[in-house]
Structure formats: C-alpha cells, structure tokens
Amino acid sequence: MTDDLERTAVMAGPEPSADRPKRPRLLYIDNLRIALTALVVLHHTAVTYGNIPAWYYTEPAKDGSGLLLDVFVMFNQAFFMGFFFMIAGYFTPASYDRKGARPFFRDRLKRLGIPLLAFLLLIRPLTGFGGYADLRDAFAERGKALPYWLYYVLSWDAGPLWFVEVLLVFAVLYALVRRRGARRLLGSAGEPGRETVRAPRPLRPLAVVVFTVALALATYLWRFVVPNDTYVPFLGLPTPSYMPQYASFFVLGVLAYRRGWPQTLSRAAGRVGFAVATAATLAYLPFVATVKTGALDGHGTWQSLVSSAWESTFAVGMVLGLTVFFRERLNRQGTTAGFLSRHAFAVYVIHAPVLVGLGFAFRWLHAPAAAKFALVAALALPLCWAVAYAVRSLPRADRVL
Template sequence: MTDDLDRTAVKAAPEPKPGPATEPATEKPARARLLYIDNLRIALTALVVLHHTAVTYGNIPAWYYTEPAKDGSGLLLDVFVMFNQAFFMGFFFMIAGYFTPASYDRKGARPFFRDRLKRLGIPLLAFLLLIRPLTGFGGYADMRATLAERGESLPYWAYYLGSWDAGPMWFVEVLLVFAVLYLLVRRLGARRLPGLAAPAGRETARAPRPLAIAAFTLALALAAYLWRCLVPDGTYVPVLGLPTPSFLPQYASFFVLGVLAHRRGWPQALSRVAGRVGFAVATAATLAYLPVVLTAEESTLGGHGTWQSLAAAAWESTFAVGLVLGLTVLFRERLNRQGPAAGFLSRHAFAVYLTHAAVLVGLGYAFRWLHAPAAVKFALVAALALPLCWAVAYAVRSLPRADRVL
C-alpha cells in the first residue's frame, strides 16, 4: 500500500539472466504502472478512513475517540465495519505480497531489508512518537480527571506506556515481519519453495483454476475456525498491538497469495467471468450467512469452537476471496487509468494511512457538541475527513525528504 511496496513497478518483459557478459551492457526494461492497483489502493485507503469513522460513531469502542451510538443507525455502522473487516486488510496484505518479489529481485537481500526498515520503520516511529501522543491526549485527559477526583495523579508518560499500541500502524509492523520472513525464505528455502523464490517473470501468466480457488477458500475457513478456538475475536496481542489477531490466517495467507500472484501473473490472467463469479459468490455467501448472524448471540460468532463461529469463518473467507476476485477484475477492466487527481490520491495514500487517526480524532472533538443520529454524524465527519486527510498527507509529504519515505 506504499511506495515501499514498489506498487507501481512491474517488469514489462522478462530480464535476461544476469551474467558477466550480459549484466553491464543490458538495459533494464521499462516498467509500466499498474494503474488499476494504484486505484485499488486509493479505494482501500478511503475505506480505512471510513471504517474508523464508523467505529467512532457505532457500537464498537475500538478507537481513540468514540461516541457510542444512541439510536438504531449505529447498527448500520457496525454492519459496515463487519463487511470491511472481512476483506480489506487482507487485500492490503495481498497487494503488499504482490510487489515484494520484484523488490527483492532488484535490490538483493541486504538492500531489500534496509529499504523495508526505512520505508516501514520510519513511518512507524513517526506515528508512535509524534502522532499517537496527539490522538491519545483526549483519553489521557479523561482518565486524569477521573483519578484526580480520587486524589491520584497520572503523568502522561505513565498513561502513554500503559496504553501503548501501534494503532492503525499495526499493519506496518506485521508487514515488516512478513517481509523479514520472505527474506529468510529467499535466503534459506529457495530450493524447497520455488513458487515463492523463482525469478520474476519466468512463468507464463495463467489464472488459478476454480477448484484451486475453492480449495483455498475452504482451507482458509477451516484455518480461521481452528485458530479462533485459541485466539477468539477480541483477543489483544500486546507485542504487536494487533487489534484483530483472529484474522491472522487471512493476513498471512493473502500475503503469500500476493507473492504467488506476482510469479504467475494471476491478476492479468483472471477472466471477466471470474470477476462476475467472485461478486456473485460473495453475495450468495452473505445471504446464506444472514440468518446465522441475525439469530446468534454475538459471543458465539467469534470463536471458542462453536458452530456459529464456523459459519462466520466460512462467510468471511468466501466473502473475502470473492470480493478480491471481483474487485481485481473490475478495476483492471474499468479503472485502469489515472488523471492528475487520481495520481495525486495515489501518491499520498500511505501518508493518509499514517496520519488519518489524528485527523479523525480532531474532527471527533470538533463536532462533539453536535447531537445527531449516529449515521448523520458519520456522514458529516466522513465527508470532511476524506479531503482533509489527503490535504494533511500532502502537507506531510511536502516536508523535506518526507516523500522519500512516504
């Protein structure tokens, strides 16, 4: 989702094998921008902003500033969050995996690792040291006031350490771990895992077979179900600050799928029929899951080995795979172009991801006085947040050398 993922660079033709005679004299082929993947990243980044805006005014208190809904429209926001959560971060990991092999091929192991540390580690530190203290200050003020009534004090450093997490930058932390694991596979396991380590562009592009897609979806659903017997929804991982560890099987498997998709040219080889079937399957799975989610107790859907959690895992996996197929084909066929506006949005997407928490918290406090239905406040703040997030991102990337990292 960032420039560090080399999201816009793909080889237009296979490179010749490097060697003493060919390497110095051979020009690298021109790289073509995958504009539809750029546009997918724009859409997914906007969904992140809308997702956290919905959390702000819904019934899921998992954000720096929240106003729990006091009317039925909050349920609509929760449904929106549920659908987003089922696929959008997994899709981000898939896009990241897609551009990882080419980056490693061009740079080699050590430069690849240094590049990931710079382009992922520096934004992570910037969030932890500069942005997170701003987003968490309101919670600190509330807690300090509560403790003051008991005659106790709370220094900010103690609150900061006690409430530590990476916020939305957990994605960057996990992605850095995945990048290191990929590096180790390339260095230590290349012969055993040729599908992950083969030179890019050497395989003929061909779409995955429907049976293989169905088998993967079934395996993912089963893995998610078994994983949630041990790590149910709501579990918190303090080391990485991962807010949704119950989705880890999806994140890891989608990253690997992205790597394989690059090697085998899956996005370019998918047929239009595959995209339509993907949307149809995602819709059918949702309709089949509705009776379960409407009648089951919430505690039974998130794990602990219940049949309802199996149904939830099956729906999430089927919905995610179907939607990824459908959106990939739709954007490739219909949205594979960019004008100046889309180019601007694409260049600043990662900076939006980095800074959007501060923007949303600021808007939340700015409209704290407004008493309105949850959906109305969501719509108002979202309409302001999207352009403001990109404006702030532009300002941040305009800082000296910031565009080299963001």
C-alpha cells in the same frame, strides 16, 4: 513498478534502472489502493459513531442507525486488510529480485520502520491525548495523579500502523525463506537486479475453492486460541484472530505475481466473485442477526465455523470481483487519481489524528449516528489527503511516504 507504486507500505522500491526496460504500470492497482485507503478512513469513522468501542475517540450510538455502521465495519473487516496484505505480497518478489536480501531488508526497514516510529513517537501522543485527559480526571477523583508518560507507556500500541508492523515481519520472513532456497514455493528470478519473465498461469477455479475452504478451516481452528475479542497489548494488534487471512493473502500475493494471476483472471471470474460474496452474505445476515452474543467469536463453537466460512468466502469473492472490476473499468489515471495514489500511504499513516480532531470538533452536535458519520466522513476524506500532501511536502518525507 514505478516508484509511486512501490514507495508505500504495500509497495516499496525504487524505479527500475535505466539499463533494463520498465515494467508496465498497473494503474488499476494504484486505484485499488486509493479505494482501500478511503475504506480505512471510513471504517474508523464508522467505529467512532457505531457500537464498537475500538478507537481513540468514540461516541457510542444512541439510535438504531449505529447498527448500520456496525454492519459496514463487519463487511470491511472481513476483507479489506487482507487485500492490503495481498497487494503487499504481490510487489514483494520484484523488490527482492532487484535488490537482494540485505538491500531489500534495509529498504523495508526504512519505508516501514520510519513511519511506524513516526506514528509511535509523534502522531500517537496527539491522537491519544483525549483518552488521557478522561483517564487523568478519573484518577484525580480518586485522589491519584496520572502523569502522561505513565499513560503513554501503559497504553503503548501501534494503532493503525499495526499493519506496517506485521508487514515488516512478513517481509523479513519472506527474505529468510528466499535465502534458504524455498524457490519452488515463492519463486526466484536469479541474481539481484535481473528479472525473469514467466508465462502467466491461469488461476483454476478448483484452486480458488480449495483455498477458500482451507482458509475457513484455518481461521476456525486459530480462533480456538485467538478468538475475535483478543487484543495483543504492546504490539497493538486489534484483530489477531484474522492472522490466517493476513498471512495467507500475503503469500497468495507473492504467488499471484510469479504466476501472473491478476492479468489472467477472466471477466466471468470477477462476476462470479461478486455473486458468491453477495449470496454468502444474504445467507449469513439472518444468521448473524439471531445468534447469541459471543457465539461467533471462536472457542470452537459451530457458529464460529459458520462465521469463518462466511468471512473467507466473502473475502475471496470480493478480492476476485474488485481485482477484475478495477482492471477492466478503472485501469487509467488522470491528475486527480495520480495525486490520490501518491498520497495514499501518507493518508493511512496520519488519518487517526484527523479523525480524532474532527470527532472532538463535532462533539457538540447531537444527531443520529449515521448522520454524524456521513458529515465527518465527507470532511475527513479530503482533509486527510490535504494533510498528507502537507506532510509529504516536508524535506525528504516523500522518500519514505
């Protein structure tokens, strides 16, 4: 892969050296990253104006359109971060093969650790200042002072960069497994700097079904102890209840690289993926609309089992469908798409203060939740890429972002 693909959090590593041929660039994965990054921005914009108070700045909906935003968030949450982890897993073996264990770890620490620290130390203070002001005023009414440093320490978390935090852990675990010789599971290309080309192995439908069922059961069992409303303080994990999906999709991405699955998926597999995801959703929506509050969260309820089954089926179906669709229809790039791709990871890192700033800027506007979402989203997407361009123009910033 080229440096444009692998310099981000989900794909990191230098260009192939001149003494071996370059691998063909998968432009459709570039374009997938653009779409998923845009979904992240839209997702957090929807949280801002919906009924899920899980963002730095929120305006809880006062009309029924907020429910539409909540449904949009539910669909996104079911698959898009797992898809990010799968893409990350896909590009991990090649990076390790070229570098070896120690250089691979140093590279991941630089490309993931530096953005994480930059968010914690520079971006997060700006993003969370509005919340601090509100809490400071509440303390003042009680005759107590709340210095910012105390608020910062007590509310410490990685924000959206929890993804980078978890991905760094996955990368370290991958390196440890490779060093301990689990080559039949994750594959090995021999000595660092040399890549072995293997014949693609088509992905069998039965394997997809078995994986989906296993993921649903693992998610259901995991939520006995880590229900949907769980938040991990300090680490800042907003959705630890999805960890079975994140981990398994990362491993699936590693296997997909070794076995060439993305290139062997048939067009029919993509159509079936979309069809199954749609059918499962049509069956699930009436159920979720009538279930009692909290019944889907976990704790071993049968409703939680249904929820886990839908999430797993929807996620696998969407990944199959989108992979084939982008491969067949969007496997090309012009100047604009190339620009969007190069700055996608930077957008992920900096989008939080952009959305918070826009939220405060339009705080005065009284409008239906969906209307404010549409307005802010239309401004946020180009503004995020513009700010990302400015950030990556700083000296040496493009080596990390």
